[in-house]
Amino acid sequence: MAETVFARPESLADVSTHYCPGCTHGSIHRLVAEVLDELGVRERTVGIAPVGCSVLAYNYFNVDFQQAAHGRAPAVATGVKRARPDLIVFAYQGDGDLASIGMAEIVHCANRGEKITVVFVNNAIYGMTGGQMAPTTMPGQVATTCQLGRDVDSAGHPIRVAELMATLRTPAFVARATVHNPLVSIHAKEMLRRAFTYQVEGTCFSLVEVLSTCPTNWGIPPVEATGWLEKNMLPYYPVGIFKTPESGSREPKPLVD
């Protein structure tokens, strides 16, 4: 009798997504779904969908979902978790959603130590609206609202969310991962597993930034997009763990000894 060695996770709905060829949202959805299955929490999980390319995430996960206003997913997640602390609550957000319009919500959600998990997908561009500059767009990277490339003198430098979140003193798990090839995807899944496990155990807020490709709006073929991510994004957005609840955070240094 044939043994099933690979199947669709139960936490992932049996539907096609609208994502473009070469986009890694689908891979990240799958990794999150695998983790929910493996932790056995699907039936008590509530996801929060953002505004952006993953706005329809509620169609792709086989768990209860709430669709949030642009950038507000961490506030909505706070409401769900405070109402029902027994639920496993995760927000799935893109870079415009989290790092631009929703910066206040994510920082304060983390700072309150809400016991939720945030999956932050950084593809350095606004996808759904058609390729405008994101807060994470690389210096010199062309976007429809910076057609000569991002000028750091007027637009500032790309925001490193994982590093920024790690500066907060409240205990948290903060990591960055990438899914542009199968090997690094194993690491990404491990980061997601740790993030959700901290929530299941009621330990702390957790956030995993996941680098993602956007061939459509980067204007390059999918295969080149993985190389572009490796060459341009990885050096600026290094993968790894930036903060754990055990590690604490840097104590403020006194001005004088």
Place this chain on the structure above:
Amino acid sequence: MAKKLMKGSEAIGEAAVQAGCKLFFGYPITPQNEIPEYMSMRLPQIGGAFVQAESEVAASNMIYGAAGAGERVMTSSSSPGVSLMSEAISYLAGSELPVVIVNIVRAGPGLGGILPSQGDYFQATKASGHGDFRVLVLAPWSIQEAADLVQDAFDLADYYRNPVMILGDGLIGQMMEPVEFFEGRVPTKELEPKTWATTGCDGSRPTNVVNSLFLDPEELEQHNIHLKAKYDRMVADEVRFAGYGTDEDYDVLIVAYGTVARVCSTAMEELREEGIKVALIRPVSLYPFPYRAIREAAMKAGSVLVVELSTGQMIEDVQLALARSRPVHFHNRLGGMLVSPDEVVAKVKAMLGGQSEEVHHG
């Protein structure tokens, strides 16, 4: 329960607790800070949760999450803060989530001032946010009524799956009056279990999604029609008003809501002592607006006086109700200044003496 002397803000908070509200999310703004302060102390006592949000934007999205998870939840704010909530109010209406929002209105526009005003009437009744939706709006004139309406608001929100707003002003928030909470209060509506809430799909049902996005225009049109049918049911069943002296004969009908109506009732008593025949009608539900009751009451009067703490907002609904069948006069104060009974008395005498000009819009 015995009557207890309470500040309006605290009575509003306690009324919410009595109605089963377990969660409160809010951001400080004068003149309503006593509501979040009270809730921060009270909710942990009953196993609920209070969160001081980073902004009204966040607070209003937190109530979205909590209501979506099926719990009774409230926020409160004052005018500038309610403007920041308008995004979430639209999403709450679109996603059909039951919440109670208290607006202790202050004078505007902009940062304005912190004293009482009715300048948010249009915002509350006609434009709480983008898109085509309505919020049920209730306006108390006393602390007891504020406490009663807050409890009713939770039932109405659940029944209609819609935001309900309590529209008060600094007087309602700050003044102290005796309040009584009735034990064993019966809900104003028969309520269904919240089978739509995102409580975890526990394998026994398909997944629930709380959502206001409909990319297919035909689907969105159906959703809009569904919402409109709900608002029509509110219009049919939820109109609330109070008449004072409307069963007797009168020459002038005064229309006012909230604390202004209380000032007008004092003026009415003085006028009646002088033999001047006046009646008062007070809308309690601002949406749905008591158009018919005002029209019927006005038919008995020679003229109508609208008194408001705005440059003229509710007066447009009164004129809509009357369709020019009666002359409408207007008296107001602005910027946090209050209307006095003497001003109303003088205005009614001026109307009857032909020294007041009627107001026309359009």
